[in-house]
Amino acid sequence: MTTINEIAKLAGVSRSTVSRVLNHDKNVSDRTRTKVQAVIDEQGYQPNPVARSLTSGRTRVLGLVIPMVVSSLFRDPFFSLLAQGISTVCTLNNYTLMLWLMEPNYEKRTSDNILNNRLIDGIIVASSKIGDPLIEGLITRKVPLVQIGRNDCPDVSSVDADxxxxxxxxxxxxxxxxxxxxxxxxxxxxxxxxxxxxxxxxxxxxxxxxxxxxxxxxxxxxxxxxxxxxxxxxxxxxxxxxxxxxxxxxxxxxxxxxxxxxxxxxxxxxxxxxxxxxxxxxxxxxxxxxxQPIRRMGSIAAQTLIDQLETDDTATPRRIILQTELKIRETTIRSEFSNHYSQMPVRSTP
Amino acid sequence: MTTINEIAKLAGVSRSTVSRVLNHDKNVSDRTRTKVQAVIDEQGYQPNPVARSLTSGRTRVLGLVIPMVVSSLFRDPFFSLLAQGISTVCTLNNYTLMLWLMEPNYEKRTSDNILNNRLIDGIIVASSKIGDPLIEGLITRKVPLVQIGRNDCPDVSSVDADxxxxxxxxxxxxxxxxxxxxxxxxxxxxxxxxxxxxxxxxxxxxxxxxxxxxxxxxxxxxxxxxxxxxxxxxxxxxxxxxxxxxxxxxxxxxxxxxxxxxxxxxxxxxxxxxxxxxxxxxxxxxxxxxxQPIRRMGSIAAQTLIDQLETDDTATPRRIILQTELKIRETTIRSEFSNHYSQMPVRSTP
DNA sequence: TTTCCTTTTGAAACCGGTTTTAATGCTTCA
DNA sequence: TGAAGCATTAAAACCGGTTTCAAAAGGAAA
Missing domain, CATH: 3.40.50.2300 (Response regulator)
Structure with a gap:
């Protein structure tokens, strides 16, 4: 894999200069910039994100935790839609998404993994239980956090339906x-x-x-x-x-x-x-x-978290409540053309 | 956040020694080991995984790609179950999971993100289309890969149902x-x-x-x-x-x-x-x-990938085919006590 | 042409670890 | 007592970037 040093050598400049070009630093002459950029393009060079993270302290990775309080919960499209909303926003903002499904059997273990994981810049926790130790842990460690679903703690950002x-x-x-x-x-x-x-x-x-x-x-x-x-x-x-x-x-x-x-x-x-x-x-x-706008709750949560990270303002919590809407269908009002099961054959005698 | 240097200082040793203790290197005297370990425990020190990855070249992160050929596909429990299987194995092996949902609108973009992402040690791709350029890209870049679902290329590991x-x-x-x-x-x-x-x-x-x-x-x-x-x-x-x-x-x-x-x-x-x-x-x-044992397909895929990574043998592909089972229920044989809808009220006249 | 200021660039330090190399201390044995 | 050999430790180099700092180059004014 090509490194910044090789690019520097090929372009005949120092690696500091290559780094400047990569980060669109203005202190580079146009001539040098084009020269270096040409080499970068030619080599298809991509800076190593791990090395980058080491100095920047940022990984551009968001975590998503889905506690499967009942393991069947995830079969519920709720979480699929949520994940979709979050994933899309991540892609658009050049973030990646780290997923943890908290199975009840491994709850403690997963929780520890998450807390000790330092790869993520921030985390979204979906429908955690009230008083969940994971949340406490995240707060103590000051991991930027957005919860899906309301919570008592006024210091934590959250997105919820009304x-x-x-x-x-x-x-x-x-x-x-x-x-x-x-x-x-x-x-x-x-x-x-x-x-x-x-x-x-x-x-x-x-x-x-x-x-x-x-x-x-x-x-x-x-x-x-x-x-x-x-x-x-x-x-x-x-x-x-x-x-x-x-x-x-x-x-x-x-x-x-x-x-x-x-x-x-x-x-x-x-x-x-x-x-x-x-x-x-x-x-x-x-x-x-x-x-409730599930997918939107996901995308808003992700966008909120990203905004907080990029503006470096993870201290002031944002609490967003989305309006719900009554959808009237046939479990309350039979429509004129309704035909629940009326065309379904009733079983003849066994 | 505490670093290895601070631990070294507190323990009165060089950071090389701390590193040796962390990695269970045998060239450390028992006295030193206990002394250092005490400081580590006391401080609750966890080595920075990013720094670690930079030298080791390993991140202990697996990728999971789920192409949402039709966006509604993910509503299908198939993927939830698959993700569950994979997630569990990751947790048990101290790996984390990076998720990409490939929305059709952002297919190219997501695909590029995945290919340029160097954070993952290996990747699992679920039901990719035949001839998917993502797969080609992963193969060219030699990213360790396990596909869920069969593929033509005999060089790629895969897990599939029969x-x-x-x-x-x-x-x-x-x-x-x-x-x-x-x-x-x-x-x-x-x-x-x-x-x-x-x-x-x-x-x-x-x-x-x-x-x-x-x-x-x-x-x-x-x-x-x-x-x-x-x-x-x-x-x-x-x-x-x-x-x-x-x-x-x-x-x-x-x-x-x-x-x-x-x-x-x-x-x-x-x-x-x-x-x-x-x-x-x-x-x-x-x-x-x-x-088809969906969850098991997920866990086997993850386990296969992890095995390949840990044995450093990503060259020899493993192709696993799981047996299927006929479940006889009432869409072919009406059971004696069956009562499809027979108790459901047929609509009276409108 | 010289001086001073501004751009532009390179060298070096740093991020937090691992690994190689060299040095130290301790035994053991002649 | 001194040399050899081994276990243990520290120092230094490295991973691949970013950032600070200082030096070099360029341009304008005198």
């Missing part, structure tokens, strides 16, 4: 279509997104003078599976005509459970969920859901 | 349940996995003395969407009682199309797909599919 307001909108919508016995299935209570969506649900009930009944609150963990089982649980112990469920994935499970119970959607139970991942629209029936 | 044999099994199964008018929807022909599954399908037909009819071959691209549209296309132009479709995601689309056409599964059309991603089993109806 979970509370989104949830209020969900309740309003259910009320507006005449539902008044509302139940909810929450996400994980270890995540702010899980808590906030429950808080918003309660706000919504209060706002509409509806009672908050504990037996109409079931606790899920964002997985399809938990959506299914918690819906069954709710159905078994209480009556309700509207369900606010904290993620689309869980809604898929809920719909299964509701159909298996022989109930109609939305006539018997209307459902509003949260996320609006791509399959939400394709699903039968298509989900009414609170859309 | 697409051809798996497809033959699919046909055998369809024939075994009495189907003899078989159609197929292929994956992308730019991918070996797409081609091989078609090849296997044809082998299967020949083996069973069934004709190969061009109008029963439709060309998809692995997306749910293409599964839907290509199934409609097939239904419109030919009759068939068995469908071999090259991915689970496409099968989801195909099922939609078949139900919309008012046909029964598996009575009118039986379906075998490929992959066995997690939703395949949960789907209604659950998919009969050829299982």
């Amino acid at each position: 979970n509370i307001h989104g949830s209020v909108m969900a309740v309003r919508h259910l009320v507006s279509i005449g539902k008044n016995q509302l139940a909810t299935i929450t996400g994980q209570m270890e995540l702010y997104s899980g808590r906030d969506r429950l808080t918003g649900f309660k706000h919504g009930l209060q706002e509409n003078n509806l009672p908050i009944c504990d037996e109409r609150i079931a606790f899920g963990n964002f997985t399809e599976e938990s959506g299914y089982t918690q819906t069954k649980l709710l159905l078994s112990k209480t009556a309700f005509d509207g369900l606010y469920i904290a993620s689309d994935m869980m809604a898929f499970g809920a719909i299964r459970a509701i159909y298996e119970a022989g109930l109609r959607i939305p006539e018997d139970i209307a459902i509003v969920s949260f996320d609006d991942i791509p399959p939400a629209e394709r699903h039968q029936p298509p989900l009414t859901t609170i859309r | 697409n051809i044999h798996g497809s033959v099994m699919a046909v055998r199964h369809l024939v075994s349940i009495g189907k003899n008018q078989l159609a197929t929807i292929t994956g992308q022909m730019e991918l070996y996995s797409g081609r091989d599954r078609l090849t296997g399908f044809k082998h299967g037909l020949q083996e069973n003395n069934l004709p190969i009819c061009d109008e029963r071959i439709a060309f998809g691209n692995f997306t749910e969407e293409s599964g839907y549209t290509q199934t409609k296309l097939l239904l419109s132009k030919t009759a068939f009682d068995g469908l071999y479709i090259a991915s689970d995601m496409m099968a989801f689309g195909a099922i939609r199309a078949i139900y919309e056409a008012g046909l029964r599964i598996p009575e009118d059309i039986a379906i075998v797909s490929f992959d066995d991603i997690p939703p395949a089993e949960r789907h209604q109806p659950p998919l009969t599919t050829i299982r």
Whole structure:
């Protein structure tokens, strides 16, 4: 691999000069610059980023941590979309992305790896648990950090969707279509997104003078599976005509459970969920859901982090909250042309 | 951040000695070793990996490239599972993972970034297109490489599922349940996995003395969407009682199309797909599919690459082909207790 | 032509490690 | 007691860049 010394020799200058040309330093005469640049181009020379990093202290590498609290979480398109948003911004800014998937089995180990890794300029942590030691560690070590999802610590930058307001909108919508016995299935209570969506649900009930009944609150963990089982649980112990469920994935499970119970959607139970991942629209029936701009959250987080790094201002935290949007589809309002399953053959006798 | 010099000073030795202790060099007296180690532990000193890399030429970073030929591809759990497998092996071996998602819009740009990036010791490329210039570039630059998915070049290591044999099994199964008018929807022909599954399908037909009819071959691209549209296309132009479709995601689309056409599964059309991603089993109806061990492909690829790097033997390519398995579910054989949709309410009149 | 100032360039120091080479100290043995 | 041999350690060179500092070159003014 060619080094700066060889380029210097070929161009007949010192390596300081080559370095200046590489870094667009103005203290180089035009004649020298063109001469050196010609050699660089001819040799297809690229400076060694490791050597560069050693002096500059910068690597142009960002870290992305995705805790797989439940390993199946990553199957959820949420993280794919997030990664896409982040990756694109990195590419456009000539950064590269280092990925850590935190499997529960190796949580401690991965966490240590991340903390001891000095290759990254900054890090994005997606939906970490409340009080996650990794976050504490990153803060102590002053690693520039942007969290996806809100956090308590006001010193940390974060990008989040307005979970509370989104949830209020969900309740309003259910009320507006005449539902008044509302139940909810929450996400994980270890995540702010899980808590906030429950808080918003309660706000919504209060706002509409509806009672908050504990037996109409079931606790899920964002997985399809938990959506299914918690819906069954709710159905078994209480009556309700509207369900606010904290993620689309869980809604898929809920719909299964509701159909298996022989109930109609939305006539018997209307459902509003949260996320609006791509399959939400394709699903039968298509989900009414609170859309959060997942991919955009990723790109904004990356852009924020890069801005902080490039302006050398990692001290002042930036906290960004993105608005959500109610997407009305057929789990709350049956469209005129809707035909959930109506063309699907019902099984003849076994 | 503490450096080796400070440790040396504190321990009252030269930095060479500290370096020896760090690298478990035997030429250090026990007395000195304990003394130095004590200081290291006390200070919580970790050597700077960038500086280390500069001399060692190793970074302990692996690259992972996921071309998003269709941007929606990454929504497919295939890549999530693959990434999981790779990530776990990296963590266990103290490697870190650098991720590139190749968006079609920035393909050239990303490709250049990857090629000019000298931070990685080796790279794993997942389902690259046939003749992908990135691969050529990596080979020319002698970057240690493992491909997920087969390739023509015998010099490159690869990990692949046995697409051809798996497809033959699919046909055998369809024939075994009495189907003899078989159609197929292929994956992308730019991918070996797409081609091989078609090849296997044809082998299967020949083996069973069934004709190969061009109008029963439709060309998809692995997306749910293409599964839907290509199934409609097939239904419109030919009759068939068995469908071999090259991915689970496409099968989801195909099922939609078949139900919309008012046909029964598996009575009118039986379906075998490929992959066995997690939703395949949960789907209604659950998919009969050829299982490929996706996560394991990822971990084997990573382990192979790491082995090659650590044994300094990146010259001899290793080509690994993993066996597939037929998972029989309800898109080919209705179970006794099956109840596809039978409990789901059919829409009353609008 | 000389002087002074501004550009431009090269030499040297540095980033934080590893590795080679040379020096030191300690044993061992004649 | 002195020389040889070995284990241990320090000094120095190196990895491939950037940056500081000083020197050289060039140009303008006197």
